[in-house]
Amino acid sequence: MTLSRRSFVKISGAAAAVLPFLGTKAFAQGEKLKVGFIYVGTINDNGYNYAHNQGRLYLEEQLGDAVETTYVENVPEGPDCERVLRELAQQGNKLIFATSFGFGDSVIKVAQQFPEVKFEHATGYMKADNVGLYNARFYEGRAVCGTIAGHLSQTGKAGYIGSFPIPEVVMGINSFVLAARKVNPDFTIKPVYISTWNDPAKEADAARAMIDQGIDVIAQHTDGPAALQVAQERGIVGGFGQGADMSAFAPETQLTSIIDHWGPHYAASAQAVIDGTWTAGDTWEGLKDDVVQIGPYGPKVTDEVKAAAEAVRTGQIDGSFMIFTGPIKDNTGAERVPAGVSMTDAELLSMDWYVEGVEQPA
Amino acid sequence: MDIYIAIIVTLVGAASPILIAALGELVVEKAGVLNLGVEGMMLVGAIAGFAGQYYTGNPYFALLCGAFAGAATSLIFGFLTLSLSANQTATGLALTIFGTGFSALAGAPFSARPIELMRPLFPLELATHPILRVIFGYAAPVYFSFIMVFAVWYFLKKTRAGLILRAVGENDLSAHSIGYSVIGVRYAAVLFGGAMAGIAGACFPLLLTPQWAERMTAGRGWIAVALVVFASWRPFRLLAGAYLFGLVMTMELYAKAGGGPLSVIPSELWAALPYLATIVVLVLISIRRDASSNAPACLGRPFLPSN
Structure with missing residues (x-):
């Protein structure tokens, strides 16, 4: 299966090459907060990644014009993920959600290079000043x-x-x-x-x-x-x-x-960044929190x-x-x-x- | 006893699409063309087959849709490499990337929509006894794959058209100089390979898992490409190779899920076997010169008669 991994890398490389054209406006106070999402699979999997994307849509619905979201799907867990994260940060996304466990190392690395960008890593365990963790029970x-x-x-x-x-x-x-x-x-x-x-x-x-x-x-x-x-x-x-x-x-x-109902968490985090109250949290919510x-x-x-x-x-x-x-x-x-x-x-x-x-x- | 029957049934399901795609690629390579886009053509065939089944409920029509879509995709490859003499390796890789992306785009409206699995070809009453189930218990593409092993072998070894195709693959300039259309023969081979890859792709939603999922072939197109080399371009070795790979892929799962006799060989060993087998075959090929010389001499070389 090494060859198929290779094709994964190529495809996401192609995706990353297109990314800079998706949005070039710089973020400034009073403008829309740009929020990026990376998914390990496709949003049409009817399961895990689909649920994260539903959360992204919920966030857009709740915060309306205050936010602008971008997502990149099929991001392999490994070095390639680092490049996708960097691209997202360079495009002016100020809040980036990395939604799979295996993205952890890349998130920590890229977060050091972009201290002004907030990262949240799902189901992970490594925190930093600008890397928060979130998970569901x-x-x-x-x-x-x-x-x-x-x-x-x-x-x-x-x-x-x-x-x-x-x-x-x-x-x-x-x-x-x-x-x-x-x-x-x-x-x-x-x-x-x-x-x-x-x-x-x-x-x-x-x-x-x-x-x-x-x-x-x-x-x-x-x-x-x-x-x-x-x-x-x-x-x-x-x-x-x-x-x-x-x-x-x-x-x-x-x-x-x-x-998985990630929407409320995504909306709360984005609101916190807009309000300037975001801190690197470590939330682990379950049935009680919906x-x-x-x-x-x-x-x-x-x-x-x-x-x-x-x-x-x-x-x-x-x-x-x-x-x-x-x-x-x-x-x-x-x-x-x-x-x-x-x-x-x-x-x-x-x-x-x-x-x-x-x-x-x- | 029943468990062995069940393993065989699952194994046949896993091996058939790989065998069908590999037979197509074998003919393409025999004509001197290396098309690495099998995975991409399979994915386009898979979404076309899914859509055909979704809209008509007729699995035979769905297989035709897969074949047609695979052939249409291969035409892109044919135009670039045969008419424009582009590099075959790079074009083939690009075709896989294209097929992956295109099938994802075309398939987006079909997520969360299940379809009907293709029914076995023979009436269920024939397959009540376990032994008979091994023979009569499958859907049509499984029998198609066996027929095609014979058909491809017969075509290449026994027919004049097959001889011409091999001549084009072995020495394109000679074939050209005695009046055969090298490009025409290669187009035909590439289209056949595309149609077979499309049928193989359509087998995924029709036989294995009745849904559309992006990248649902998950690298099996690459296994098909590798098998052609593994089988040193011989149809019956291809049959053996596809079933060997199907066996180890299936046994890994059965060994993990089971106890008793199945766990005698650890699942890690089953998972490693395809790679071990590949190494052994490559060593054997390099020891036995006649096997490696079976590779078409013009494989992967663009045909430029003016040179």
Whole structure:
């Protein structure tokens, strides 16, 4: 696949070459605030990147004439990202959102060169004076999905397609399994990492491989609906939408979806830059702040299961329920979190072990 | 038992589009033209096939749309490299970039719209037994790919037209001097390659994942190009090569998802096998001179009769 990476680089190079023509007005006080976005995939993925772009549109809608936004999609994680960020900064964007984990190193480098530009990096961990972090507590949504899976799965085995074993993905898997095992203590899951965010044919084949080996519920942490479509085609119990409502692709099979709702955060950050009150923050919001939403429940979710899912959802909103509360054992049987103790954000963000019920990925 | 059947069915799905695209590229290269734009033509074929299926619901019409769109895209390449004698390598890369961008543009209105998968060619009753499912359980493009392996082999080895095409690829000046239209033959080959790449691309939304996603071929066009060299320009080796790549791509996922007999070979090894296999083949080719000499002598060289 090295050649395809090469073509990625070429294409984004071409995109970056066109960029200077998109807007040349310099930013000055009283003028429109220019806000740039970079996405790792395409805005038409119906998932993660689509959701970020919806957030950008929300920002435009809320702040109207006060802002002007630009986005660059399909930006590879790596050195090329640095150039795209620099281009955006040179065009006068004063606030730049880098929306994927792998952009982190590039953001820090470019931010040093443009101290007057504010950067915000999604799902990252490296801060600077002009680099803020923002993230969503997707794991809260995963806990709702896991609850439904625990109730509805007949084999007690679920599949989970992951992109890369980074803490964000590991945390989601663990939350899903912890929630499912509260319903069905024998519930297990087998994660399959496919080393890409967007290769629909590979996602579909991974789903086939797992369904052929006995799972009847599928979840994914990749960016599109391919796995859900296979679930529908094979008629298994169900799957979940990721990033956005994907019921159009699997009307009977989507049990519910986790919807990323970045808009309010983007609008607040842009307003803060306009007001001159922006500081490099570190926000991590979830269901309570409406940054993570649960989509409509599918036809297979019975009233009883819906009530259980809603209890988990509302419990996380009012703070009475936290999925990562001990006792939690890891998948070797060792106790990691004692009874009654909740994991801290720092522990969650560096999570590199799986809870009981997760088969160690091959 | 059932799991092996399931693996074969998935593997055939993964290998067929690569095989179809590679067969097209093989004929193009046999005529002495190197078209690196397979990935781009596949993507244009994929969006055309998706649109055809979306609007008509007739998958055969959708495949035709893919073939036509792929051929039309290849015509750009043909005009630049054959009529204007542009550099084939650079033009092919540009064609991939063009195809990626154009398909994304054309596909933008189709996101969030699912289509129907193509049904198996034979009635489902024929494929109830697992063994019969391995034989009768696929949609038409799978059988098409097998027929085309024979057809391409027969055309190149046994027909006069195939002989002329090979002559054009081996020594364009000689073919020209005895009165064959080198440019005409190469145009025909490039169009055939484009149509095959377009069909291969259309297989992605029709057979594998019934949606449109940008870059949904995800580099498989490059695998097709590499396979032609891997197979040293022989159709039956191409068949073996495509299935070998399909096998390792599929087994990596099944080994990751499963336990028991499938995890005997670690998934990391499955993931590495295509690269190991490529190295082994390249070593074998360089040891056995006859294999490397199978490369068309005029491959990638523009035809300039005045020189």
